[in-house]
Amino acid sequence: MSRPRKVSDPDTWPEECARCGEHHQLVASWPDGRICGYCYLAAKRTTGTCSCGHHGVLPGRIDGQPTCRGCSGVKLNVDCLTCGAEDELHSGGQCWRCVLSATVDRLLTNPHTGAIHPTLAPVASALKAMNRPNSGLTWINQQHVTALLTNLAVAPVISHDSLDALPASRTRDYVRGLLVEHGALPRRDELLARFTTWSDQALDRLPPVSTATPSDVSSAGT
Ligand SMILES: [Zn+2]
Numbered sequence: 001m002s003r004p005r006k007v008s009d010p011d012t013w014p015e016e017c018a019r020c021g022e023h024h025q026l027v028a029s030w031p032d033g034r035i036c037g038y039c040y041l042a043a044k045r046t047t048g049t050c051s052c053g054h055h056g057v058l059p060g061r062i063d064g065q066p067t068c069r070g071c072s073g074v075k076l077n078v079d080c081l082t083c084g085a086e087d088e089l090h091s092g093g094q095c096w097r098c099v100l101s102a103t104v105d106r107l108l109t110n111p112h113t114g115a116i117h118p119t120l121a122p123v124a125s126a127l128k129a130m131n132r133p134n135s136g137l138t139w140i141n142q143q144h145v146t147a148l149l150t151n152l153a154v155a156p157v158i159s160h161d162s163l164d165a166l167p168a169s170r171t172r173d174y175v176r177g178l179l180v181e182h183g184a185l186p187r188r189d190e191l192l193a194r195f196t197t198w199s200d201q202a203l204d205r206l207p208p209v210s211t212a213t214p215s216d217v218s219s220a221g222t
């Protein structure tokens with residue numbers, strides 16, 4: 001997520017940042033001084049409990065300690081329009097978790113029914129609850145993950161067989177694991193299942209065998 005930091009450039013940006021002391025483009029004037037783009041981004045992402053007891057984003061600085069907006073006087077929009085949480089916003093006034101949540105709903109909703117298959121509900125909840133919503137969103141927006149989830153969304157029945165029909169991937173294994181953990185699919189012996197798939201494919205790859213009659217077999221042995 002973090003952009004590589006450019007080298008301090010006093011020729012272009014003569015005024016130093018009040019926080020890091022380096023010379024970068026200054027993007028905000030806050031009570032503790034003018035701060036650069038890097039420190040601004042870091043401030044938006046600083047969360048914790050302020051000395052006043054407020055829990056949330058702590059973009060301000062008082063005596064070097066991160067502080068909430070109320071205590072520091074820093075003006076910053078970190079209020080999610082959807083869930084009301086105080087968090088770094090992703091887009092459209094929504095926090096990362098709300099955007100992740102909307103993405104999961106969009107991918108797992110069957111366009112024909114306008115609903116998420118009830119069997120997939122635990123998958124949807126688990127994906128929405130991922131620990132780090134920003135990494136989660138990056139993961140889910142990968143083409144192979146998006147494809148798997150949209151395929152799953154339109155599957156008429158969710159079963160081991162319907163999962164087997166999707167391209168093999170770690171994402172597929174992960175989704176299968178979630179369904180089994182939540183009792184939506186019976187537990188099965190994955191090693192045995194993999195062996196069966198492998199042996200079916202191995203048999204398919206063999207050249208066709210001409211049908212031998214019992215007399216051919218006995219004469220072949222002589
Ligand atoms: Zn800075």
Ligand SMILES: [Zn+2]
Nearest residue numbers: 050052068071
């Ligand atoms: Zn505070």
Ligand SMILES: [Zn+2]
Nearest residue numbers: 080083095098
């Ligand atoms: Zn939100």
